[in-house]
Amino acid sequence: MGAVPTTEECIPIVEKLYKEGVPVREIAKHCGNSLNMVYRALKRLLEQGRVERRVKKSGPHRRLTDEELETIARLYKEGVPVYRIAKELDRPVSTIYYALKRLGLRS
Secondary structure, three states: OOOOOOHHHHHHHHHHHHHOOOOHHHHHHHHOOOHHHHHHHHHHHHHOOOOOOOOOOOOOOOOOOHHHHHHHHHHHHOOOOHHHHHHHHOOOHHHHHHHHHHOOOOO
C-alpha cells in the first residue's frame, strides 16, 4: 500500500474540488486522506485567500403558525405518528416534538 499524501500534496486537489462544491468528505476520499487533513488544507487555502468559506444553504427558520400548531395538536390526538405529521407539514420531526411539548401534549 502506498504512502498517504501529505497536506501539501493534496492542497491543489482540495482547492479544485472545494471550488467545484464537492463535499469535504468526498474530497478526503478522493485524496486518500483524512477529514482532518482536508480541513488543514482548507484552513491554509482560506488564510491565503485562494478559496472562500462556503455558506450553508439552509433557509431561514420558520416559526410554526397558529394553524400549524392546531393541525399538530389535532393529528396527534387522532393518533397520527409524529413522523407523518412532520412529513405532512414539511417540518423536522424535532420541531413537531417541540410543539407537542409546548402544547402540553408530551413531556
